[in-house]
Amino acid sequence: MEAWNLTHSVSMWDNLAAFWRFEDINALWVLSGSILLGMSASVIGAFAFLRKRSLIGDALAHAALPGVMMAFLLFQSRDPVVIFFGALLSSFVGFFIIDWLPKNTKIKPDAALAITLSFFFALGLMLLSYIQGAELENKSGLDKILFGQAAAMTESDIHLLAYVSLFILITVALFFQKFRLIAFNRIYAQSLGISVKSYELLLALLIVMSVVVGLQLVGVVLMAAVLLTPIAATRYWSNQLTPMLLLASTIGALSALISTQVSYLAPAMPTGPWMVVSLSLLFMISLFFGTNKGLLKRWLETRALRKRVAEENILRTFYKLSERQQERESFSMADVQGMRNMQASQLHATLDQMLRKGLILSQSGGYRLSESGMQQASQLTRRHRLWENYLMQQAELSPDMVHQQAERMEHILTADEETKLQAELNSSHADPHGQPIPQGKGERHD
Amino acid sequence: MINDLWILATASLVAAACSMVGVFLILRRQALLGDAISHSVLLGIVLAYLLxxxxxxxxxxxxxxxxxxxxxxxxxxxxxxxxxxxxASIGIIFTLFFALGVILVSLFAGQIDLDQECVLYGEIAFVPFDTIYLGGMENGVEIGPRAFWTILVVFAIVLISILLAFQRLQTVSFHPSLAASLGINILFWHYFLMTLVSMTTVASFDAVGAILVVALLVIPASSAYLLAKSLKGMLWIAFAYSQVAVVVGYAVSYQLDSSISASIAVAAGILLALTIAIQLLNKRYRQKQPAKQFAPEQASSNA
Incomplete structure (x- = not known):
């Protein structure tokens, strides 16, 4: 039944070249089969992830092992369909134990997962070692499902893999609306009269199927990553389920492509670990450079915000300084530091930046607000003092408690909110500390 | 015969050390972190050896x-x-580390005294053949298998740590927020426990492999969790369960000619299943009990 024998005497690159010429029709099957698997596993894994059961794939993959061995022992055959159903059955038993243990005993869900995983795996290994010791035919290669080996798959293995993966993808597409509803709002789905239990069972079946069918390619130990890592990576690119699923399946397919290549370059290498390593690489790229929540994006945003806040704080300081000492035209850095606790280097950098923007002007060894700077500063002050009043009136806070909060809100309030506040407070002219509230744009002094 | 004794002694120490560390993992609900560490340790071993x-x-x-x-x-x-x-973050990290470990093992298979099989099973059956000598390889005295001495050292470290830090571990495990309010450095004890887990895992690695360690960490401790009323009790019960599992597992593996370490783990699982079954039956029996006591009383009042 061995579909191809890539001997080690042929060089690695010859193997790869032969693969891409598709001289062996099976090469095409392996490629499409593993890509389909990568796609279906990452799509179905997304739903497990959304239900906060990310590691269920890990436990189910381990739980499949004794089923594989039992099926082999009972039927004395390595027919993929027999093995598939054996694995499916024992994975399902594992699934129910994980569910049953925390509901009926004191054992916590995480321990239930670890118990099921390790017990079934031990049982599988025990049976495997028994099989290897016993005199049975056709037993070689059974241990390949531990780490997966694309090159050791037979033709019928791959056909099964491709068909089951396709089946999973089509089923998810058909029931997408229902699955999405249940994943995000189970109780609402129930209230709509959807039979949540049966859809959850279907989802569980699909998860188990994709795990079981992936064993020969990825292996028992690492199957978890194929379900989990792609969808976790897409979180850094998007918030929406549909683009997330599309991206996750692309990531799954890409890693499948890479790992089958490696498996053909070096047939002795297990495929599973390479798939996980390529998945992890894609994950790390997403973690750092993702456009939605990637670390780089978040770092840049935080830095920009920090800069803006520093700038606005200094504008306010100038405003207050000129309010207190109206006779003075300009103020030195020391004056600013006297009112605003800021590191000298940061203050210097921010002042430079404000000079460049034309918010302040340099004058006789000091600085003063420009016209546009004055406008911004009085707007900020206005928002600050309006918010103080608002807190006093609506939240009944004492005057000494409102300043700190207003210090934050002044950076966040929008023009729209400012107008609403003004209307709410029916035109008060001084803040709780007795300072006048500067007039907004378009308003006239009385 | 003497080989069987070495194997049993090693297995028993592995099981004892794992079950005691496992108690804290179960109590602190960190079973999955234990799972993760036992996988990652492979990478640690391979890297340490290669470097x-x-x-x-x-x-x-x-x-x-x-x-x-x-x-x-x-x-x-x-x-x-x-x-x-x-x-999810645990899953992403440990699968990557384990994958890297397996790749390194298969790349350097010739150089490292490890293969993919032994990563999974361990080779407790071969434990007696890898002996160490006191006072040099040439003219020293043979003192027994390396794996035995490794786990003995680690077992001693685990035991002494638990004895010395018992109070602290108790507070941190049962009442983390109280511990925090008392000024106990929770982070330190968290990493302290992770250190114990890593040491136990690596010492058990030769004997039982990466994944069966998880079974020994989690299963006896879970059985004890169902029965125990105090931390001390839980430690003792977990220890007892682990030792019974070793004996039963060894006997089964002898009968079936199966892997010793896998059989021990399966035995531990079956003991847990039995414990749960007995507890559930007991509960059902006790639910029926009051009805029975009530019935004769009613009969006598009628008469």
Whole structure:
């Protein structure tokens, strides 16, 4: 039944070249089969992830092992369909134990997962070692499902893999609306009269199927990553389920492509670990450079915000300084530091930046607000003092408690909110500390 | 015969050390972190060996503890800064580490005294053949299998740590928020526990492999969790369960000619299943009990 024998005497690159010429029709099957698997596993894994059961794939993959061995022992055959159903059955038993243990005993869900995983795996290994010791035919290669080996798959293995993966993808597409509803709002789905239990069972079946069918390619130990890592990576690119699923399946397919290549370059290498390593690489790229929540994006945003806040704080300081000492035209850095606790280097950098923007002007060894700077500063002050009043009136806070909060809100309030506040407070002219509230744009002094 | 004794003694120490550390994992609900560390330790062992070129006990321990702590720390960091669910971040980190470990093992299979099989099973049956000598290889005295002495050292470390830090571990495990309010450094005890887990895992590695360690960490401790009323009781019960599992598992493996370590883990699981079954039956029996007591009373009042 061995579909191809890539001997080690042929060089690695010859193997790869032969693969891409598709001289062996099976090469095409392996490629499409593993890509389909990568796609279906990452799509179905997304739903497990959304239900906060990310590691269920890990436990189910381990739980499949004794089923594989039992099926082999009972039927004395390595027919993929027999093995598939054996694995499916024992994975399902594992699934129910994980569910049953925390509901009926004191054992916590995480321990239930670890118990099921390790017990079934031990049982599988025990049976495997028994099989290897016993005199049975056709037993070689059974241990390949531990780490997966694309090159050791037979033709019928791959056909099964491709068909089951396709089946999973089509089923998810058909029931997408229902699955999405249940994943995000189970109780609402129930209230709509959807039979949540049966859809959850279907989802569980699909998860188990994709795990079981992936064993020969990825292996028992690492199957978890194929379900989990792609969808976790897409979180850094998007918030929406549909683009997330599309991206996750692309990531799954890409890693499948890479790992089958490696498996053909070096047939002795297990495929599973390479798939996980390529998945992890894609994950790390997403973690750092993702456009939605990637670390780089978040770092840049935080830095920009920090800069803006520093700038606005200094504008306010100038405003207050000129309010207190109206006779003075300009103020030195020391004056600013006297009112605003800021590191000298940061203050210097921010002042430079404000000079460049034309918010302040340099004058006789000091600085003063420009016209546009004055406008911004009085707007900020206005928002600050309006918010103080608002807190006093609506939240009944004492005057000494409102300043700190207003210090934050002044950076966040929008023009729209400012107008609403003004209307709410029916035109008060001084803040709780007795300072006048500067007039907004378009308003006239009385 | 003497070989069987060495195997039994090694297995018994592995099971004892694992079950005691496992008690704290179960109580602190960190079973999955234990799972993760036991996988990552493979990478630690391989890296330590490749970098140092020796299989010295302390090099291995150092490599394993380092990678174990890195696993715990990275999972936590990914959870907090990457904003992913805690278990998902554990899953991402340990699958990567384990995959790297397996790749290194298969790349350097010729150089490392490890193969993919032994990563999974361990080779407890071969434990007696890898002996160490006191006072040099040539003219020293043979003192027994290396794996036995490794786990003995680690078992002693685990036991002494638990004895010395019993009070602290108790507070941290049962009442983390109280511990925090008392000024106990929770983070320190968390990583302390992870250090113990990593050391136990690496010492058990030769004997039972990466994944069966999880069974020994989690299963006896869970059985004890169902029965025990105090931390001390839980430690003793977990210890007892682990020892029974070793004896039963060894007997089964002898009968079936199956892997010793896998059989021990299966025995531990069956003991847990029995415990749960007895508890459930007991509960059902007690629910019926009051009805029975009530019935004769009613009969007598009628008469």
């Amino acid at each position: 140092s070129g020796s299989r010295d006990l302390f090099v291995m321990l150092f490599g394993a503890v380092a990678i174990g702590l890195v696993t715990a720390w990275l999972s936590d960091t990914l959870h907090r800064f990457g904003r992913i669910q805690a278990d």
